[in-house]
Amino acid sequence: MPSSDKNSNNADAVHGHPLIKADEPAIDLVKLALKNVVILGIAAVAGIGLGIFAYKILGPKYTASSQILVKLKNPVEIREGGNRVIVGERSAHVEIIRSPKVVERAVRDSHLDQLATLAGSTEPARDIIDSLKVTRTAGEDHHQLNILNLQYTTSKSKDATAILNGIIKAYDDYLKDDAQKNHSELQTLLEQINNDLSPRLAAKTKEYHEFRRSAPLVWKAPAGADKGPNNVTNIHHQRVDAIATERVKVELLYEEISSRLSTLKAAIERGESHEALMLLVKTFLQKDQTSNSQTVVSGATERQQLDSQLIPLLLEEQTALKRYGSGHPDVINVRKRIDLVKSYYRQMGIDLPTMTTKVNPVTGEPELVTGNDPIATYVVALEQQQAELKNRIGELQKLFDRSADQAKDFAQYEEREQTLSDELKRIKSLHDIVANRVEVLSLASDEGYQLTQISPSRAEPDIKHVIKIVGGCLVMTLMSTYAFLFLREMRDTSLKSLADLRAIVDTPILGTLPSIANPAKNLQAARETGLAPMLYYYHDPGSPEAEACRSVRATFFVRAADVDAHIIQFTSSEPGDGKTTTISNLAISIAQAGKRVLLIDADLRKPMVHQLFGMREEIGLSECLSGEIEMANAVQDSRIENLDILSAGSIPAKPAELLSSSKLHYLLGQAKREYDFVLVDSPPVLAVSDPCITAQSVDTVMLIVRLHKNRRPSVKRALEIFEAHEIPLLGVIANGLQDGSGDYQYRGGYGGGYDKKSPYQQTNDMPEFLAPTQAVIPS
Known part of the structure; x- marks a missing residue:
């Protein structure tokens, strides 16, 4: 007897994994088609037959075609940027021919609504547009010559030819009317020039010239000429630049004098010897002489120039006294030169640098002290120069501020001049464009496009119509049949092959x-x-x-x-x-x-x-x-x-x-x-x-x-x-x-009552499996 707990290895080997595959088998569309190729073939034949039958019921179609040449009568070149000739867009012809304006004109002028194919139409123009085809067969955009191909399809060949000829005639009339409209445009433009542009240009020119005469500015270029970067002369701008330059020079000189004075006073406070101080003063003086300047930079004042002459003479006098004594001719000669420089001080009303002050110990008041000590004289000279330069910097700053304010005021005149100049240029440019257009229209008195029908309208049977009907019925029948087969395949869940069984x-x-x-x-x-x-x-x-x-x-x-x-x-x-x-x-x-x-x-x-x-x-x-x-x-x-x-x-x-x-x-x-x-x-x-x-x-x-x-x-x-x-x-x-x-x-199913009679049907008292009938596999 088999054990109730069967061998685990056997059980795992038999059902150790799911018995059912998770995914349903997908329908192979190619195999479905190959399997039903006969049915699809029959459907194709039926579709072709249905298409032929539908074509006989709907009737044939005829397509009328013609070619037209559209070109400018007297093309006048208008160059854009000096490189390209523009004479119009050929793509515009295609859209205009198919426009309701031209087609409605054709219906009205050629009585197309009375044709048999359009007699019952409520909107004949719309019906014509739906069947009208216009293509461009030659020419390029912005080209003088354009060849257009026109086609119209309908059920009657004579109506197709008549409609196509009517549209060509209507477009020819449209082009002629458009040329006449251009001459009307010329008259309008002439009136606009006389009544608007010319007076405005004259008034703006007068206003501009009057402003230039009254403005406190000097222009190098005449009115209307192209302006350069330095066209306007503004004296206040130049003055501000000059003052700024001078102030920089004075500030540099002030800093140099202050540096020397600080250096010399520091040496005196440190208790340097008289010889060392003399050497420092000589160094400063030699530096001035080396740079070819009486002091530090060019533009020195009269005091600075006199101090630069007096101090070296005092140093020379000290050296001569130590070497020769006061009665020596060299000392006398130096003193004469010193007196001569001092006379220049008096003539110019400048205080001598040798004058200094000290505090009286008894009264406590400052007293004037004179002497010929070159070091003290040089210190006093530097202090006087420093004070004078500081005052000068302050005066230059005030002058700079005033000149800058005046320069800003004058800049408003420049802005006003620029505004007037731009307005004048815009009006003049518009005037030139209109004048140029007027000139072109005047030269092209016979302006406009000329239409020539280069191929007569001819109607032929439309083969595409046959292909559309028969092909449409064929495709529709095949798709419907295949859809039916696909749905039947989806609904049919029977196992038809071993592959179907393996799939689940x-x-x-x-x-x-x-x-x-x-x-x-x-x-x-x-x-x-x-x-x-x-x-x-x-x-x-x-x-x-x-x-x-x-x-x-x-x-x-x-x-x-x-x-x-x-x-x-x-x-x-x-x-x-x-x-x-x-x-x-x-x-x-x-x-x-x-x-x-x-x-x-x-x-x-x-x-x-x-x-x-x-x-x-x-x-x-x-x-x-x-x-x-x-x-x-x-x-x-x-x-x-x-x-x-x-x-x-x-x-x-x-x-x-x-x-x-x-x-x-x-x-x-x-x-x-x-x-x-x-x-x-x-x-x-x-x-x-x-x-x-x-x-x-x-x-x-x-x-x-x-x-x-x-x-x-x-x-x-x-x-x-x-x-x-x-x-x-x-x-x-x-x-x-x-x-x-x-x-x-x-009988009755496995759940109902049962009859012990053999389920085989009896034939001539013989069991069915012994009777010569079709094979049945009982379960």
Whole structure:
């Protein structure tokens, strides 16, 4: 008896992963088309026929075509930037010809609304525009010559030609009217010049000249001429620049004097010797002489110039006194020169630098002290120069501020002059443009475009109309047919091929058993042996069906050995899937391979195995489970070596309860010890719960799927039941038989009442499997 806790390795090997693939198979559009190529071909022929029929009903179309040449009568070149000649846009001709203005004029002047094709139209101009086509066949933008191609399509050839000629005439009249309008524009422009531009230009010119005469500015260029960067002479601007330059010079000189004075006073405070001080003074004086300046920079005052002459003479006098004495001619000569310089001081009213002051210790008042000490004299001279330069800087700053304010005031005159000049230029530019346009229009008195019809209007049958109708019907029919096939394919969930089965089943497929090509050939053998003709493996072991069964047997042996399975239950998702025929032929092939096989019919509702093998049905599994008989006495010999049969026996009132008894475990365990393989036939898993009950006592389960009959939802539902009950699945066998008869049915279904009468229909008192009728695979 198989153990209730089956070998875990076997279970993992059989159902260690989901049995159902997650993704539904996608529809291959190319394969769908190739599979239905005949239907699509018929649809194509029907579409072409429908198109020809529609063309005959709608009638033919005629297309009238003509060419026109549009060019300027007397082109006058107007150069843009001096490089390009502009004479008009040719693209404008296309839009104007198709405009409602021109088409309505054609309808009115040529009475096109009275034509047969437009007689019932409420908007003939709009209808003409919809069928009118204008293309540009020659010429370029801004070109004198333009060739345009006009086409019009309608149901009557004469109407097409008349409408096209009317449009060409209407556009010719439009061009002539446009030329006349240009002459009116000339008159308007002349009046505008006389009444507006010329007086405005004269008034603005007068205002500009009067401003230039009254403004306190000096212009280098005459009025109206191009201005340079320094056209205006503003004296205040020049004065501000000059004052700023002078102030910089004085500030530099002030800093130089202050630096010398600070250096000399610092040396005196440190108590430097008289000789050292004399040397420092000489150094400053030599520096002035080296730079060719009496002091520091050019532009020195009279005091600075006199001080620069007096101090060196005092130094020379000191040197001569020490060397020669006061009576020496050199000393006398130096003193005369000193007196001469001092006389210049007095003439110019400048105080001598040798005059200094000291505080009287008795009165506390400052007293004037005179002397010829060159060092003290140089210090006094520097202090006087410093004071004078400081005053001068202050005066220059005041002068700079006044001049800057005056320069800003004069800048307003410059801005006003620029504004007047710009306004005058704008008015003059507009005047020149208008005058130039007037000149052009005057020269082109016969201005405008000239239209010439270079190709007469000619109407021909419109081939495109035929192609559109026939092609449209063809495409519409093909698309509709293909859409129908696609929708039918989406709704059709049947498994039509092994690929469809592989797309949803994630478990090994052991093989496919083909449909029986000629089941009637086994009738004679069936009469002699008592075995049903559907047992093709026994009657015709060389047939393609038997060969396919051997292939399934080989795969079956490998899978069973992998999972160590000996008790295998066979079931299907629905009735009529060929389950019983498949297990019976596979049992024969395994027995003939030398394996001892016991075939048990566990379908206690609609048993079929005893009919296939021609055995009694009164004693079988039902009696064994109820304890009425032992299995050894109930097993029947199939007359096939190594194959024994345990039929279902009498049909019990409650099959599910009988299969749920522990007796089934004992019975199957006993059979496993006596036989190499025990094959159990059970009802469809979607019909009743019996297969799920029986599966708890077997090693594994084999699922039979019938192609072209079973649908994806039913197979998936069966696999879901296996997963929910943790039933190990050995694999799937696909029957390739077409379900054409539907004879095998469970009367009233698996859940209703049952009749013990054989489900085979009787013909001349002979079971159906012995009658020469079409092949049916019972389940």
